[in-house]
């Protein structure tokens with residue numbers, strides 16, 4: 367290439383955010399890149415093969431991650447709208463009155479429209495690509511919708527909802543689901559891919575929050591983030607592009623003054639107070655078996671269910687089936703992706719033409735990487751009972767206990783006190799939530815199927 371133009375692709379999730387920065391023809395673009403920001407809202411931690419999923423192979427996304435920066439400590443808000451607002455404003459939802467429950471369901475599956483977007487932009491482009499899949503759809507139709515030809519690829523997944531994708535985002539291993547402050551509700555899937563990265567093909571363990579994208583991408587595009595005011599986000603461009611030291615030491619997960627709960631992370635420690643989603647806590651195995659949506663219903667979930675021997679062995683059989691189903695060609699590509707010690711470099715070019723199974727053997731070198739799996743460690747017998755944040759604060763050390771097995775509040779009272787004080791400081795800066803009753807007039811059915819301002 368050799369010109370000054372580039373693409374940055376960022377992919378944000380449970381909300382996946384993928385930032386991709388690509389070359390722009392030099393004479394026109396000066397030194398500003400194209401930026402493509404892809405959001406796949408509700409994609410769960412275990413819904414990509416670069417996190418080790420063997421149920422849903424995602425080789426093209428894996429390619430971008432392995433040859434970019436794989437964000438392993440990337441956090442979002444537990445629900446969609448606050449995440450999207452933080453992304454677009456660079457401000458934490460407690461500062462934009464969106465820190466409470468906001469639910470917005472999307473209308474019929476319209477992924478195809480987005481997939482058909484193509485661009486040939488001469489001037490630097492910022493493309494925000496918020497996919498509607500894998501988010502659930504409106505309650506007045508099937509919640510999970512997908513074209514038959516895609517569903518057919520997953521015939522080996524017995525569970526209907528999971529097959530339709532993705533039982534609303536499984537977070538395998540991490541406790542909790544969307545809308546909770548457990549790791550399963552806030553730890554996203556993230557990657558950054560660009561030839562502008564000075565260091566690539568590495569896993570970033572630095573904390574990154576969804577509100578950091580705005581100043582980060584602004585800096586990547588040549589802007590000076592210090593001219594942006596009232597941001598809660600940090601400019602992480604140098605950190606990510608050079609694998610340099612972290613820009614944040616703490617992260618507010620949320621404070622919900624209506625439901626009265628909060629969660630904060632300072633250094634490695636995370637404090638949870640109030641009903642952060644206790645009924646939706648627990649550790650969910652991925653939906654696989656036909657009856658999983660009933661027996662693993664979060665309202666009566668117990669660890670017991672996952673440990674039933676017959677179910678466990680049935681799941682293992684299914685895992686074997688995945689491999690057989692995909693066949694040697696696709697599996698070989700996944701094995702390539704998963705083989706360690708891969709070589710990457712700044713001259714790599716992403717080729718979207720090379721979809722599943724089409725990589726020639728001579729080209730295999732450029733798709734290597736090792737899935738980054740979460741290692742939970744040993745689950746103590748009291749894992750399900752040692753924390754009830756409705757009764758007293760729970761404290762976890764996330765780097766050594768990412769699955770929130772060990773509540774250490776009792777043995778580290780001074781850390782509990784310090785983190786609690788930090789929450790109080792955040793409370794002092796909050797704006798009151800602008801919670802209003804639903805207004806039926808907002809329904810897209812009155813506005814040609816689109817979400818628009820309605821008054």
Ligand SMILES: *[C@@H]1O[C@H](CO)[C@@H](O)[C@H](O)[C@H]1NC(C)=O
Nearest residue numbers: 473474475506507508511815
């Ligand atoms: C959405 O999907 C449902 C069920 O598939 C269908 O009945 C309805 O007509 C669709 N609505 C639109 C606006 O396409």
Ligand SMILES: *[C@@H]1O[C@H](CO)[C@@H](O)[C@H](O)[C@H]1NC(C)=O
Nearest residue numbers: 565566567568569608609610
């Ligand atoms: C990135 O930085 C970490 C921490 O300093 C270091 O361990 C790792 O080797 C670096 N990786 C690359 C590819 O530079």
Ligand SMILES: *[C@@H]1O[C@H](CO)[C@@H](O)[C@H](O)[C@H]1NC(C)=O
Nearest residue numbers: 660661662663664665666667
């Ligand atoms: C709980 O699990 C049982 C099966 O063990 C199931 O019948 C029931 O519908 C589940 N859900 C609730 C909300 O009780």
Ligand SMILES: *[C@@H]1O[C@H](CO)[C@@H](O)[C@H](O)[C@H]1NC(C)=O
Nearest residue numbers: 746747748749752753773776
């Ligand atoms: C849970 O069990 C572990 C031993 O496995 C023990 O060290 C810890 O104190 C227990 N936690 C609570 C809160 O009881």
